[in-house]
Amino acid sequence: MSLRSQHLKVNYAYRQFADEIEAQIMQGTLKPGERLPGEVELAQLFGVTRSTVREGLRQLESEGLVHRPTPRRLEVALPQTDKLASRSSRAMVLMNVTFRELWQVALETEPLAAELAARQGPPEALAELKDIHARLVAAKDDVAETTRLDTLFHTQVAEMSQNRVLCLVREPLTLLLYQGFIQITPSVPQAIERQIVAHSQIVDAIEAKDPERARNWAHRHIQDFWRGIQIAGLQDEPSISKENRMK
Amino acid sequence: MSLRSQHLKVNYAYRQFADEIEAQIMQGTLKPGERLPGEVELAQLFGVTRSTVREGLRQLESEGLVHRPTPRRLEVALPQTDKLASRSSRAMVLMNVTFRELWQVALETEPLAAELAARQGPPEALAELKDIHARLVAAKDDVAETTRLDTLFHTQVAEMSQNRVLCLVREPLTLLLYQGFIQITPSVPQAIERQIVAHSQIVDAIEAKDPERARNWAHRHIQDFWRGIQIAGLQDEPSISKENRMK
DNA sequence: ACACCATTAGTGTATGACAATACGTCACTA
DNA sequence: TAGTGACGTATTGTCATACACTAATGGTGT
Numbered sequence: 001m002s003l004r005s006q007h008l009k010v011n012y013a014y015r016q017f018a019d020e021i022e023a024q025i026m027q028g029t030l031k032p033g034e035r036l037p038g039e040v041e042l043a044q045l046f047g048v049t050r051s052t053v054r055e056g057l058r059q060l061e062s063e064g065l066v067h068r069p070t071p072r073r074l075e076v077a078l079p080q081t082d083k084l085a086s087r088s089s090r091a092m093v094l095m096n097v098t099f100r101e102l103w104q105v106a107l108e109t110e111p112l113a114a115e116l117a118a119r120q121g122p123p124e125a126l127a128e129l130k131d132i133h134a135r136l137v138a139a140k141d142d143v144a145e146t147t148r149l150d151t152l153f154h155t156q157v158a159e160m161s162q163n164r165v166l167c168l169v170r171e172p173l174t175l176l177l178y179q180g181f182i183q184i185t186p187s188v189p190q191a192i193e194r195q196i197v198a199h200s201q202i203v204d205a206i207e208a209k210d211p212e213r214a215r216n217w218a219h220r221h222i223q224d225f226w227r228g229i230q231i232a233g234l235q236d237e238p239s240i241s242k243e244n245r246m247k
Numbered sequence: 248m249s250l251r252s253q254h255l256k257v258n259y260a261y262r263q264f265a266d267e268i269e270a271q272i273m274q275g276t277l278k279p280g281e282r283l284p285g286e287v288e289l290a291q292l293f294g295v296t297r298s299t300v301r302e303g304l305r306q307l308e309s310e311g312l313v314h315r316p317t318p319r320r321l322e323v324a325l326p327q328t329d330k331l332a333s334r335s336s337r338a339m340v341l342m343n344v345t346f347r348e349l350w351q352v353a354l355e356t357e358p359l360a361a362e363l364a365a366r367q368g369p370p371e372a373l374a375e376l377k378d379i380h381a382r383l384v385a386a387k388d389d390v391a392e393t394t395r396l397d398t399l400f401h402t403q404v405a406e407m408s409q410n411r412v413l414c415l416v417r418e419p420l421t422l423l424l425y426q427g428f429i430q431i432t433p434s435v436p437q438a439i440e441r442q443i444v445a446h447s448q449i450v451d452a453i454e455a456k457d458p459e460r461a462r463n464w465a466h467r468h469i470q471d472f473w474r475g476i477q478i479a480g481l482q483d484e485p486s487i488s489k490e491n492r493m494k
Numbered sequence: 495a496c497a498c499c500a501t502t503a504g505t506g507t508a509t510g511a512c513a514a515t516a517c518g519t520c521a522c523t524a
Numbered sequence: 525t526a527g528t529g530a531c532g533t534a535t536t537g538t539c540a541t542a543c544a545c546t547a548a549t550g551g552t553g554t
Contacts, residue, residue, distance in 0.1 A: 318536065
């Protein structure tokens with residue numbers, strides 16, 4: 001038989017409340033930054049208890065639709081990129097995605113980011129990119145710091161692309177991928193050197209507003225990364241091993 | 248002065264509770280599918296009230312880390328792709344991302360998906376893809392249904408890629424992008440025709456296990472989509488207008 | 495005008511209660 | 525024996541109420 005079925009869910013009060021607020025946000029009735037009434041007032045507005053309101057608020061909160069800048073102030077919020085990214089990363093970790101999967105996608109996103117950054121990156125952002133690069137060069141010996149700055153470098157490039165979708169999409173992925181750098185450097189000590197060269201080229205290309213060169217170098221850079229992963233034998237390893245998760 | 252500061256957040260009990268559960272899940276102590284105790288038991292285990300536990304659970308729930316298959320059963324869960332996707336889509340809508348931004352990224356992801364699908368797509372999935380395509384051809388006159396099946400088609404291709412990162416990454420994006428199809432068909436009636444041709448070619452290429460051809464046609468297909476967007480003058484329009492959101 | 499203090503309001507948490515209902519058990523029937 | 529039905533129980537969703545703590549408010553004195 002091919003009977004489709006699913007538990008029909010009763011509409012719980014806290015869910016209805018959350019849905020209503022969400023709808024009003026999506027529809028524009030409530031605008032980001034706007035202040036919401038206190039819990040008691042919300043409770044009587046919707047004709048439920050404060051506990052119920054609170055459960056709904058907790059959900060909206062962790063969905064990033066509302067937040068409390070200060071404990072007493074509750075306002076409508078724009079979901080933050082980093083929040084969403086860490087959410088996705090977590091999912092990827094739980095799914096045990098492999099370096100291969102991460103890399104295949106990064107091989108498309110990173111060159112695109114570089115290309116767009118070269119095409120339309122704002123000058124102020126370029127300065128910051130250079131700064132990050134300089135710090136990366138300086139941190140040569142500290143692998144952890146190098147990794148952090150590497151991730152930051154690519155994020156900065158992505159932001160220069162002025163494409164928010166791209167930023168949103170690649171962030172969780174790279175959080176995990178570049179983490180792998182720590183694991184490959186022991187086997188591939190020259191990786192740091194090559195990384196610096198590639199980054200320099202990317203910076204140059206962006207400064208010269210040469211999209212094609214930027215794209216090519218980014219592509220080469222990521223491809224190079226793959227070689228590192230291969231040498232370290234991590235291709236089909238889950239991106240984060242149990243031990244690392246422990247931290 | 249450049250003193251950085253932020254309200255240091257007290258560790259609220261419900262948050263500590265949620266964090267603890269989350270940590271145990273990430274660390275593998277709690278495995279997906281495993282059953283959790285009831286609320287009362289959790290409450291006394293953690294030495295807090297049931298209300299507190301419930302608030303924490305609401306958060307974990309909307310983060311996709313736990314869920315209730317039936318109202319009485321609470322278990323550890325794997326975050327679901329579609330949940331995450333709709334979360335991201337929502338964020339994109341709120342950010343008013345433009346079709347240009349969506350398209351630029353899709354132009355990278357969709358060809359990759361097609362290529363990988365051709366390279367390593369499992370045969371059963373191919374059958375389903377063909378089925379979707381057939382239904383799409385049949386639905387020629389129903390624009391809404393066409394749009395739905397179009398999205399589904401691309402999702403299926405992505406799933407055939409066997410790359411979960413790619414699936415996760417492209418889903419939210421395409422949810423919005425292909426939605427645009429509804430808006431462009433009035434201006435570009437021949438779009439449906441061209442779409443069917445492209446899809447056929449993609450199916451063929453996948454069946455023939457010809458990655459390059461699959462990639463090329465996917466690329467052409469998305470590029471074609473852009474022409475439609477241009478003709479409809481939507482390039483820099485937010486992907487979903489206020490009116491559409493209303494629904 | 496400014497610093498200080500008291501008042502107030504709102505949040506986080508706790509206690510306790512109750513209706514609705516999913517689940518397990520057990521007897522009953524075919 | 526397997527399936528059905530009834531029943532008791534445990535658990536959830538919701539409610540009401542209370543209290544400590546603290547951020548915001550406003551007034552007071554200098």
